[in-house]
Amino acid sequence: MKITPELCIRCRGTKYLCGLTYCPLMVKLSVPKIESTDIYGSSPPSIFVGRFNYPKVNVYPSAPPIVGDTRDFEDPKHWLKIDLNEFLKMRLSLVRGGIKMDVNSAQNPNRLLIDIHSIVLPLRPVDINLELKKPPKGGELSEDLPPLGPSAPLKALEISRLPSPSRLVERIYQDDDLKAMDGIIELYNNNIDVEDIARLLSVGMLGVKRKLVPTRWSITAVDTTVSNYLVEKIKQYDTIDKVEVYVRSFRKNLFIAILLPQKWSFEWGEAWYPGSTWNKFGNDVGIEVDYEGYNGRKDYPEIGGCYYASRVGVAEYLAKRKRQATAILFREIYSGFDLPMGVWFVRENIRELFKAKLMIFDTLDQALEYLKGVLKTDINLWRAKSGLLKRETIDKWMV
Known part of the structure; x- marks a missing residue:
């Protein structure tokens, strides 16, 4: 239009x-044009590590030109509650100062990288001053990351007020004999959210042979590690008793989940309608699906990081219930939703999806018949793309 x-x-x-x-x-x-090269504000904290020219990557400590409680600038749970205009204004006002570093520099960090670690340690806003070489320009929208504000080369970083660090995070940071995977799980089990854990991993604060990890890679690594851990727990539990269906509609997106009373397997599918982010100029719906069986998968899903972000959401739900199931998740994206948002949008919506009222059916056929009136996508078209809906092992749930 x-x-x-x-x-x-x-x-x-x-x-x-x-x-x-x-x-x-x-x-x-609403996003002010910034002419100054001197940015003073409270980092939520926010650090972005780029992936271009790896292993020489740009590291961006970031802050809005605001002093105070800026935690909402890096809080996906809050982002779901606010208007998209406000969300974009918030994210695009985060100013980034970039400095090139070798990814292996985390093994022997210099003064600047130690300061960056100090910004991340408290998990609370830190007042910083970014001295830039020129006024910040641009911004970035990505399928994997939340929107990023303008950037410029960093001349100097100064910390003006540093809260006390999280004792748990500091202990794990100081333990360079603790494997990154074990550190991730310990943090997660102590109610540190995956976004915060990914930031710690990204700036080289976890593991034995520490490295800087591009932010988009660190997010997927943490989602994968956490969901793998939860899935292994889920496999010890009994299966659910009936076919369960969950539905959530949010900002021209529809999320649905079908849970089947079987051993663990998982599928994530997306239907991008004409006029949506990745199908702006098409005439037909584009459907992508990836899945795994009981033993997981060895290759990276073509559908991208949202696969593991959604896997975290359903694995958390089943682990909390102490039940096992085959989980088939599907998302429809409609015309008008044309912004890349980042995988957080999928993870948080799947978490919210399982707070909705569930519908119970005796058979998969009954569930699919109900979903015909909910989904815009033709059920037969979805089934043709699906790996689990046409799998022989679910035939007994069809009738």
Whole structure:
């Protein structure tokens, strides 16, 4: 749909008459253009590690030009609760100062990297001053990462107020004999969220032979490690008793889950409709599906990091219930949802999905018949793409 001045005048950023889930004009107007090279603010904390030119990567300590409690700038649970305009304004106002580092520098960190570690340790806002070589420009939208604000080369970093570090995080940081995987699980079991753990891994604060890890890789690594750990626990439990269905509609996205009373297996599928982020110019729905059996998978799913982000959500739910199931998850993305959001959007929505009221069925056929009235996607088209819906081992749940 073409956005005309007449449409904007009628809408004024409140009615979303253009069909989008946010107002591009409001976002543009609300994010101030920064001319200064001296940025003073409270880092939530926020550190981004790039992946280009690996193993020489850019590391970006970041802060908005705001002093105070900025934790919401890095809190996916909060992001789900606020308007998309506010979310974009928040994320795009995080200013990044970039410095090139070798990934192996985490084994013998210099003063700057130690300061970056100090920013991350408290898991709370830290007042910092970024001295940049030039005014920050640009920004970045990514399928794997939340939106990133403008950046410029970093000249100097100064910490002006540093809260006490988390004792747990500091202990694990100081233990360079503790494997990264074990550190990740210990942090997770002590209620440190996966986003915070990924940040620690990314800046080289976990493990024996420590390295800087590009942020998008660290997020997937933590999602994979945590979900693998939970799945091994789930496999010790009895299966659920009936076929269960969960449905969540949110911002031109539909999330559904089918849980079958069988041993663990997992599938994540997405249907991108014309006019959505990755199908802006197509005429037909594009469907992607990846899955695993009881023993997991050895290759990386083509569908990307959202596979493991969704796997965390369902594994957490089953582990909490102390039950085992085959989990078939599916997402529809509609026209108007045209922004890359990052895998956090999938992880948090799957967590919310399992808070919804469940529907119980005796057979998979009954569940699919119900979903015909919920999904926009033709059930037969989904089944043709699915690996688990057509698997012989679920035939007994069809009738």
